[in-house]
Amino acid sequence: MRTVDDTDRRLLLAMTENPRSTIVALAERLGLSRNTVQSRLAALEAGQALQGYDRRLHAASLGYPLTVFMITQVDQPRLEHVIAQLREIPEVVQVHGLSGQGDILVRCVCRDAEDLYRINKLVLACDGVIRADTSLAMGELIPFRLAPVLERDLER
Numbered sequence: 001m002r003t004v005d006d007t008d009r010r011l012l013l014a015m016t017e018n019p020r021s022t023i024v025a026l027a028e029r030l031g032l033s034r035n036t037v038q039s040r041l042a043a044l045e046a047g048q049a050l051q052g053y054d055r056r057l058h059a060a061s062l063g064y065p066l067t068v069f070m071i072t073q074v075d076q077p078r079l080e081h082v083i084a085q086l087r088e089i090p091e092v093v094q095v096h097g098l099s100g101q102g103d104i105l106v107r108c109v110c111r112d113a114e115d116l117y118r119i120n121k122l123v124l125a126c127d128g129v130i131r132a133d134t135s136l137a138m139g140e141l142i143p144f145r146l147a148p149v150l151e152r153d154l155e156r
Helices: 006-017 023-030 034-046 076-087 113-124 147-155
Strands: 066-074 092-097 104-110 129-136
Touching: 006 023, 006 034, 006 147, 023 034, 066 076, 066 113, 076 092, 076 104, 104 113, 113 129
Parallel strands: none
Antiparallel strands: 066 104, 066 129, 092 104
16 A cells, blocks of 8 residues: 655645645645646545545435444354345445454444334344444534544644
């Protein structure tokens, strides 16, 4: 994986401040050539520093106001099979492998309590899932962000 440098950090911060900036606008703002900005953006996408636009979508605005986290225990030899089954549930928006008591953290979005009940049953029905402890997110107190890390690293 390619490590970002200060030029990349400045570019990413500019995009964080105005995600709809054109390549030309970014080049002008940063004092770089259009080709430099374009090639750096391509490299950042290829290296996964820039990810899909669906990360910017707001679930509640799309009709899914509830977010739940399920700390899930799985039969370890079946982990890949469980992940494949979870991938088939549209409301499962993210899954992380964990250390500790749970094996995976499943993040889901739901329309209401009845929808949560349905989705919880789907997760528990996955072959290889042993149990899931479900917690309803009461609110997002600090939205996902990386700009502070980029700013700190740029100052070094």
